[in-house]
Amino acid sequence: MGRRLQPFEITLEIGIVDLVTKNPRRSLYGRIMNANLASIMPQALAVWGEEAGHDVQYVCYTGAEDLLREIPADVELLFIGAFTEAAQLAYALSNLFRQRGAITVLGGPHARCYPEDAQRYFDYVLGFTDRQVLHEVLEECAPSRPLGRVLSASRQPAELPSLAARWKFVEATLAKSPVIKFVPMIGSLGCPYTCSFCIDSTVDYQPLGFGALSEDLAFLLTKLRDPIVGWHDPNFGVRFDDYMDAIEAVVPPGRMRHIAESSLSLLSEPHLRRLRQNGFKALLPGIESWFALGNKSKTRHTGMDKVRQCAEHVNLLLRYVPYVQTNFVLGLDSDEGPEPFELTKKFIDLAPGAFPAYSLLSAFGRAAPMNLDYQRADRVLPFPFAFLNNNHAMNVRPVNYSWVEFYDRLVDLTSYSFSWQAIGRRLGATRETIPRWMNVVRAMSSEGWGRIAYHTTIRSLLDTDPSVRGFMEGEDDRLPAFYQARIRRDLGELYAHLPAGAVMHDPNAYLKSVGDAHVTPLHSSRRGRGAAAAVPVNSPLPN
Ligand code: B12
Ligand code: SF4
Secondary structure, eight states: OOOOOOSSSSSSSSEEESSSSSSSOHHHHHHHHHHOOOSSHHHHHHHHHHHOEEEEEEEEEESSHHHHHOOTTTTEEEEEEEEEGGGGHHHHHHHHHHHHHHHEEEEHHHHHHHHHTTTTTSSSSEESHHHHHHHHHHHHOOOOSOOOEEOOOOOOOOOOOHHHHHHHHHHHHTTTTTSSEEEESEEEOOOSSOOOTTTTTTTTTOOOOHHHHHHHHHHHHOOOOSSSEOOTTTTTOOOOOHHHHHHHHHHTTTEEEEEEEEOOGGGGGHHHHHHHHHTEEEEEOOOOOOOOOOOTTTOOHHHHHHHHHHHHHHHHHHHHHHEOOOOOOEEEEOOOOOOOOOHHHHHHHHSTTTEEEEEOOOOOSSTTHHHHHHHHTBOOOOOGGGGSSSOOOOOOOOOSSSSSHHHHHHHHHHHTSSHHHEEEEEEETSSSHHHHHHHHHHHHHEEEEEEHHHHHHHHHHHHHHHHHHHHHHSSSOOOOHHHHHHHHHGGGGGGGOOOTTTOOOOOOHHHHHHHHSSOOOTTTTTOOOOOOOOOOOOSSSOO
């Protein structure tokens, strides 16, 4: 791309790395899917960086690449986008490239959730990021050590680069996906709902412009014959009619397929009819729990009544859309005894076509207001970030279960969900070939059998390894050897570059930061409206 804007005197060699996985060991499902998990923001930054006149090297790390070969050794400014599970990988990379003379910047979910920790290992830690925040980093581009600068725009960006502008980065990533290729797109930021466990519960809903969306879709049709769009909107379909109008304005019937995360409350039958007409092939609604969080599924019912209602609703979805994943959170305070788990099994029987995805209750730093309550109650465990992906550890001690009971029930539920019988019933209840095949591969790979094996291992360690039991009970904060070994194995040669102290973190950093009487309002920008605010780390980042 040409140097349209040249506000800077020097051209920087910029590296942008999107870590969609934390290690090179990929399951079958990972090999098929990892490139489809690429984030939009690293691509947006790559566009903005080039438009500002810099040389940009963009890498989406799917686990197959040799990162140290793909990131140029002489990179001057290295941006890393990371989920919390990839934090240790990001820290090791940052350390290595700082030693080589680079300035490093962290952005993405981990930066938003754990800025206090991340600033120990990066020169810049970015919260909400827009073009101006980026320009501030590019202009300054200076080491900030021992503590990095935490910067955030006062709100989510009002616009993002078009798909046409991102295309070369999208294309390079899709080339890594052997079978299914999702084009990442987004039409809105934030959410009007206020689920207290969610990172977007305090972020205003904001559509990005439906005209621009139509242009992106029209562009996509010129690039791929039968594209699949993966929508990254936190809650797709809030402005349902506007979305559908934007699609229908440019996409002829049958020319495009879509996948979206949406609330059951938005998925009425008339909406489903229109979604089907417009090629929606997969929906991922959240049910979350049978006893709490009913606002997402639009139900006042609880227990078995909610199971029946949700199963009926999900079966309705499956009449219109061939693939449905239902999301559940396990271990919530509203749950007690066998009932929540047994009810989920009933749901699986009543809605056999849906793929169940379970998340263990997790408090991602300052992601959600509710996390303050867990921290106040001293219930957050210092599990290293590498295990915080909703599955490899539950970092909130449950109130109503012992760990042994919880893991017994978890193993039982997961085994039930991915038994041959359930897989067979799912197959029978799924209409189209790709969704049927996806359901089987997922169940037999890391998402199903892999989880059963992992949870079973943790359950047996609770009996055999007192250090694991002590750590999970909050009695001993020394990391058990089992977890230490996995971090070492996952990082491989990069383990040597993990900075001292970077395996563990302060699980109560958020609480400590808001406990400070002198919380600086985030919106006090140094450069007027919309400019990056330097955020003292004892002030709450926007969630
Ligand atoms: C869309 C989405 C997905 C999609 C797309 C993922 C992707 N790679 O982007 C899919 C379905 C694949 C997915 C998967 C997962 N997700 Co998800 N996902 C979301 C969701 C709903 C929206 C995120 C989003 O794109 N928002 C739009 C962008 C533009 O806004 P933003 O994320 O706020 O980003 C801003 C800043 O952070 C910054 N920024 C973002 N990236 C970068 C990168 C750089 C380099 C810089 C400088 C700045 C920057 O700029 C943005 C604009 O201000 C959020 C929940 C939510 N409501 O936000 C969860 C969320 C991000 N996911 C989460 C999790 C845990 C996962 C999984 C681990 C779940 C699982 N067990 O499989 C996987 C991990 C996948 C992976 N490693 O890539 C957590 C992350 C918590 C954390 N701290 O790690 C969240 C917050 C949900 C939660 N539990 O609270 N997810
Ligand atoms: S969980 Fe979903 S519906 Fe609730 S606030 Fe977050 S994005 Fe919105």
